[in-house]
Amino acid sequence: MTDRRRRLAIRGAGLTALALVLSSCARKPERFLTTDITGVDWGRDFRLTDHTGMPRTLADFRGKAVMLFFGYTHCPDQCPTTLAKMARAVDRLGEDGKRVQGLFVTVDPKRDTQDILAQYVPAFHPGFIGLRGSESEVAQTAQDFKVFFARQRPDASGFYTVDHLAAIFVIDPQGRLRLYMKGDSDVDAIVHDLKLLL
Amino acid sequence: MQKAGFTRSLFGIAAFAAASALAGGALQVRDARAIATVPGQSVAAVYMTIASPSAARIVSAKSDAAESVQIHVMSMQDGIMRMRRLDVLDLPAGREIRLAPGGTHLMLAGLKHPLRAGGAVELSLAVVGADGERRVVRLNLPVVDARLGQAGHHD
Numbered sequence: 001m002t003d004r005r006r007r008l009a010i011r012g013a014g015l016t017a018l019a020l021v022l023s024s025c026a027r028k029p030e031r032f033l034t035t036d037i038t039g040v041d042w043g044r045d046f047r048l049t050d051h052t053g054m055p056r057t058l059a060d061f062r063g064k065a066v067m068l069f070f071g072y073t074h075c076p077d078q079c080p081t082t083l084a085k086m087a088r089a090v091d092r093l094g095e096d097g098k099r100v101q102g103l104f105v106t107v108d109p110k111r112d113t114q115d116i117l118a119q120y121v122p123a124f125h126p127g128f129i130g131l132r133g134s135e136s137e138v139a140q141t142a143q144d145f146k147v148f149f150a151r152q153r154p155d156a157s158g159f160y161t162v163d164h165l166a167a168i169f170v171i172d173p174q175g176r177l178r179l180y181m182k183g184d185s186d187v188d189a190i191v192h193d194l195k196l197l198l
Numbered sequence: 199m200q201k202a203g204f205t206r207s208l209f210g211i212a213a214f215a216a217a218s219a220l221a222g223g224a225l226q227v228r229d230a231r232a233i234a235t236v237p238g239q240s241v242a243a244v245y246m247t248i249a250s251p252s253a254a255r256i257v258s259a260k261s262d263a264a265e266s267v268q269i270h271v272m273s274m275q276d277g278i279m280r281m282r283r284l285d286v287l288d289l290p291a292g293r294e295i296r297l298a299p300g301g302t303h304l305m306l307a308g309l310k311h312p313l314r315a316g317g318a319v320e321l322s323l324a325v326v327g328a329d330g331e332r333r334v335v336r337l338n339l340p341v342v343d344a345r346l347g348q349a350g351h352h353d
Contacts, residue, residue: 073238073240074240074241074307075241075279076233076239076241076242076243076270076303077243077281077299077300077303078272078274078279080233080236080239080344081299081344084344115238116238117238118238119237119238120236121238123236123237123238124236148278155268155283157265157308159266159268159307161270161282161283163278163279163280163281164278164279165277166274166277166278166279167277182277183274183277183279184274
């Protein structure tokens with residue numbers, strides 16, 4: 001082999017190696033932008049009542065990706081912002097958005113009656129569903145999804161706030177808990193990850 | 199020099215016209231707004247940027263539109279949203295205090311009627327200065343859609 005041929009051969013091998021690296025990159029699955037919690041053994045189901053009075057479990061939404069958010073309607077700031085982001089993400093998905101279900105579980109069933117939820121939740125998106133239950137049913141659901149919440153002591157006027165985890169859980173169309181989206185996740189990240197999941 | 203000063207104070211009057219004459223022009227308020235309610239919502243957030251040239255504190259607030267007006271501070275830690283009521287809101291001399299989403303805000307609690315974007319809501323702030331004198335600042339807040347009130351959330 002001449003020197004020139006050897007150089008060409010080495011260059012060729014280098015290009016082949018580069019091509020292999022590039023193709024393996026292309027094959028690598030795209031990463032989620034929010035936290036991937038695939039495989040956790042909690043957050044498998046809930047048993048609650050929707051804002052029309054119908055009993056609901058997670059299985060009712062099989063075939064759709066579910067965005068599950070816990071909050072309360074007396075939260076003036078964070079909860080409406082998060083629900084509005086969820087609604088914008090569904091709208092941005094266009095046709096795919098029909099395969100995404102937004103769910104709002106109240107951590108304040110005492111004040112958030114079925115009637116209040118029926119007004120509040122669909123105002124963000126007509127397809128969104130509000131869920132509530134007895135105090136113990138809500139507490140059980142929060143525990144199953146590792147959602148911290150704590151009602152604070154009422155003030156002189158009887159008003160109270162509720163500390164709560166302000167995150168969105170995403171369940172895939174097969175009913176498996178897959179993603180944890182922090183409350184400050186932006187709409188672009190939510191849309192990206194839902195697309196990937198669908 | 200004098201003219202520049204005059205122009206500046208005129209600008210000041212225009213920019214902070216929302217603060218009433220009762221405050222003696224002392225309290226500077228801008229971008230004051232109430233956020234339109236969602237159906238079923240009985241509370242509404244109020245945001246503004248507020249500054250007092252001399253140390254003062256807001257000791258109470260009230261509105262005809264709500265049963266009570268509370269000063270709230272919101273925080274996020276480890277994903278947990280916490281909201282706590284403050285008894286007073288301190289206004290250190292000359293410092294701008296921002297009441298903004300994700301932080302301190304005033305909350306109209308027990309709304310007597312829904313707040314619709316394009317409407318207005320009246321708010322009175324009771325302010326006590328370093329001299330111990332109590333003044334009432336009356337504001338007329340525009341009601342805005344949440345999306346318009348928050349930069350960077352336009353789609």
